[in-house]
Amino acid sequence: MTYLMQSDQEVARLKAQASASSPADRLRLTGLMPGHVALDAGCGPGVITAEMLDVVGPAGRVVAVEPLAEHLEAARALLAGRPNVELRRGALPDTQLASDTFDYVWCQYVFEYLADPLPALAELVRVTRPGGRVVVADIDGVGLWNWPFPEDLQQESQKLLAALREARFDLHAGRKVFHHFRKVGLADVRVHVSPFYVAAGAVDARLHEDWVIRFRTLRPLAERFFGGAGPYDAFCQRFLALLDDADTLKYAMVLTTEGVKR
Numbered sequence: 483m484t485y486l487m488q489s490d491q492e493v494a495r496l497k498a499q500a501s502a503s504s505p506a507d508r509l510r511l512t513g514l515m516p517g518h519v520a521l522d523a524g525c526g527p528g529v530i531t532a533e534m535l536d537v538v539g540p541a542g543r544v545v546a547v548e549p550l551a552e553h554l555e556a557a558r559a560l561l562a563g564r565p566n567v568e569l570r571r572g573a574l575p576d577t578q579l580a581s582d583t584f585d586y587v588w589c590q591y592v593f594e595y596l597a598d599p600l601p602a603l604a605e606l607v608r609v610t611r612p613g614g615r616v617v618v619a620d621i622d623g624v625g626l627w628n629w630p631f632p633e634d635l636q637q638e639s640q641k642l643l644a645a646l647r648e649a650r651f652d653l654h655a656g657r658k659v660f661h662h663f664r665k666v667g668l669a670d671v672r673v674h675v676s677p678f679y680v681a682a683g684a685v686d687a688r689l690h691e692d693w694v695i696r697f698r699t700l701r702p703l704a705e706r707f708f709g710g711a712g713p714y715d716a717f718c719q720r721f722l723a724l725l726d727d728a729d730t731l732k733y734a735m736v737l738t739t740e741g742v743k744r
């Protein structure tokens with residue numbers, strides 16, 4: 483499997499990103515409860531899996547599935563010694579898990595990487611028990627919501643978006659999930675909108691570094707769309723300066739969609 487953001491800094495980036503959010507609130511809000519048997523599909527380095535274990539407690543159990551060996555290893559290290567967790571190598575849309583198994587199925591920041599999310603969603607529904615909850619959380623336009631956002635920088639950003647589109651990365655994956663949930667027949671479909679980040683003023687060191695890593699990792703893909711290394715570097719520097727600007731608002735949203743299997 484190829485993963486667009488693969489780099490030797492990705493595990494650290496994902497751990498910092500997941501730790502900066504309040505996933506436990508969204509897990510509880512979308513119905514994860516003590517005693518549940520839950521799935522974390524595409525668990526990455528396992529930070530959210532750990533939160534899920536805290537919520538389900540000693541009477542519950544969490545299975546986490548991840549295709550990348552390096553991420554799975556990081557999750558194993560993070561969760562070493564914790565009971566009631568099973569880590570498995572696997573990928574959507576073929577997890578090899580039994581049908582109708584889970585009370586709660588969680589999948590965060592995975593659909594954005596999938597050229598076609600529908601088979602993945604069908605798999606999440608298949609492994610959920612009737613009456614159980616499917617929850618998919620994903621981004622909506624990270625990097626686009628800034629003000630003031632100079633017109634020429636907005637236009638340059640379109641080149642990065644074109645590069646991402648070519649890599650089949652969907653920057654608007656989150657907004658599409660509601661429609662998909664309805665189409666596959668999930669009941670009581672609801673959407674919760676929460677911040678991916680909000681920086682009223684300069685971003686913090688974690689978010690600055692996050693963007694540095696993003697730009698570095700995307701360089702081989704993106705340079706061509708900017709007409710070479712020089713223009714790409716110039717764009718990155720200007721964007722990072724915008725992030726560091728004390729007088730500019732930057733924000734991005736996560737859409738968390740939940741539905742019940744009939």
Ligand SMILES: C[S@@+](CC[C@H](N)C(=O)[O-])C[C@H]1O[C@@H](n2cnc3c(N)ncnc32)[C@H](O)[C@@H]1O
Nearest residue numbers: 500523524525526549550553573574590591592
């Ligand atoms: C951005 S990370 C998110 C990790 C974790 N869910 C979180 O919220 O911190 C995306 C993860 O999805 C995994 N992934 C990519 N394609 C996948 C697929 N087809 N099935 C399951 N996981 C996948 C990647 O290897 C990576 O670990």
